[in-house]
Amino acid sequence: MTADAESVVAGDRRALARAITLVESTRPDHRDAAAALLDELLPHTGRALRLGISGPPGVGKSTFIEAFGTHLTGLGHRVAVLAVDPTSSRSGGSILGDKTRMERLARDPSAFVRPSPSGGELGGVARRTGEVLLLCEAAGFDVVLVETVGVGQSETAVADLTDLFVLLASPTGGDDLQGIKRGIMELADLVVVTKADGDLAATAAHACADIRRALHLLRPRHPEITPVAMVASATEGTGIVEVWEAVTAAHATLRGSGALERTRAEQATRWLWSEVRAELVDRLRTDPALAPVLADVTEAVAGARLSSRVAATRLLEAFAAAAPAPPR
Numbered sequence: 001m002t003a004d005a006e007s008v009v010a011g012d013r014r015a016l017a018r019a020i021t022l023v024e025s026t027r028p029d030h031r032d033a034a035a036a037l038l039d040e041l042l043p044h045t046g047r048a049l050r051l052g053i054s055g056p057p058g059v060g061k062s063t064f065i066e067a068f069g070t071h072l073t074g075l076g077h078r079v080a081v082l083a084v085d086p087t088s089s090r091s092g093g094s095i096l097g098d099k100t101r102m103e104r105l106a107r108d109p110s111a112f113v114r115p116s117p118s119g120g121e122l123g124g125v126a127r128r129t130g131e132v133l134l135l136c137e138a139a140g141f142d143v144v145l146v147e148t149v150g151v152g153q154s155e156t157a158v159a160d161l162t163d164l165f166v167l168l169a170s171p172t173g174g175d176d177l178q179g180i181k182r183g184i185m186e187l188a189d190l191v192v193v194t195k196a197d198g199d200l201a202a203t204a205a206h207a208c209a210d211i212r213r214a215l216h217l218l219r220p221r222h223p224e225i226t227p228v229a230m231v232a233s234a235t236e237g238t239g240i241v242e243v244w245e246a247v248t249a250a251h252a253t254l255r256g257s258g259a260l261e262r263t264r265a266e267q268a269t270r271w272l273w274s275e276v277r278a279e280l281v282d283r284l285r286t287d288p289a290l291a292p293v294l295a296d297v298t299e300a301v302a303g304a305r306l307s308s309r310v311a312a313t314r315l316l317e318a319f320a321a322a323a324p325a326p327p328r
Contacts (some may be wrong), residue, residue: 005040008139013112016139020114023131038131041138046264048080048137049251052158054148054184056166060194060234061147062101064168067100069232069243080112081105082129082135083147083296112141121284127278130161130271150265159221160270164250165261166187166243169211169219171195171204186218189227196231224257225250239254241297284319293318 007015023034055061062083069079081102106113114132129146136144143192148158159165165189191211196204211229222225228246232239254260283292297315302307 001040005138008037008041008135008257009044011140013139014280016135016166017114019135020132023135024128024298033289034131038134041135043136044138048142048144048246050132050133050144050146050162050164051247052146052148052162052165053168053236054158054165055169055194059168059170061168063234065145065147065190066102066105067240068243069105069111069145069238070108071237071240073108075244076110078110078112078141078145079108080133080139080141080144081114081147082132082136082144083115083153084129113134133161159187160267160274163222163254163263164247166192166247167201169177169193169207171172171200172205177286178199185214187221188215188288189221189225189250190243191215191227191229192243193229193246195233197233199235201231201233222250222254222259222263224259225253254320284315286304287322289322290315291319 001009004015008019019037020028022037026032041217051063053061065081065083071079072079083102094124102113105111114136116132117130133144133146146158146162153221165187166323167184167190168193168228172191187254191208193204193208193211208229208231215229216225218227230239230242230246232243234240253262293315297306297311301308301311
């Protein structure tokens with residue numbers, strides 16, 4: 001094992017941060033090094049509880065995660081938080097403010113908060129989030145929380161990264177329920193109505209009851225467990241214990257039934273094809289041999305002289321023709 005891999009396994013936080021930076025790098029000369037490091041660390045992964053957390057803007061994701069993560073470190077767990085911030089489609093930049101919003105958790109020696117730009121990925125998670133998750137597991141973190149960009153039909157990629165999915169909902173009753181897409185509700189293993197304190201306590205209870213009724217009408221993501229809804233207040237610390245108990249009970253059920261192993265195997269296969277698609281797009285865009293064809297079809301599509309489907313076919317055919325012949 002290389003020194004870098006040994007340092008990650010030993011729990012060296014600086015080594016972990018360097019490894020994540022390497023894996024997230026878009027530089028071609030870093031790709032081989034990142035792949036080699038991941039292969040070395042793979043035997044040390046798979047032991048963490050992987051939990052996805054999402055919710056609409058303003059629901060209090062960062063506040064909830066800080067209270068939740070702090071509770072877990074208090075129980076003796078080592079918690080990694082992968083907080084994915086949206087990337088601007090115009091400037092390509094990200095605010096990456098989650099580490100600031102989770103200031104107390106970020107200072108916790110048993111926690112590791114890593115904000116990452118989504119890079120424009122529709123799934124609401126960065127392209128390398130799955131690999132960063134594996135690095136955190138190799139470094140000894142036994143709970144990994146993945147916070148996604150937001151809620152919508154495209155914000156479901158977190159389900160392909162995690163064992164369980166928690167959806168946070170605001171205490172605004174039916175209006176909030178109407179705003180939650182059916183697709184993401186069907187992925188939720190647990191729905192938590194946040195800000196259930198003060199004047200909003202009764203409102204949150206009504207919203208939770210509405211969501212419980214809605215969950216009964218949906219097919220659960222995991223047939224082995226029944227999705228539940230509950231209320232919580234991150235500021236008062238109420239409901240946090242119950243949320244963790246529900247998560248661990250559901251996780252134990254999945255592990256005991258063999259569903260967890262099957263789910264992770266299916267996820268790994270989907271990661272493979274996701275990487276194939278992303279790598280193919282990268283090569284199509286950057287291969288010098290394809291530059292003339294790419295320019296021609298792009299101009300033709302922009303000028304409405306060629307359909308996108310035909311243009312894509314021509315580009316792929318050119319790519320296949322330019323590929324070296326397989327060895328005999």
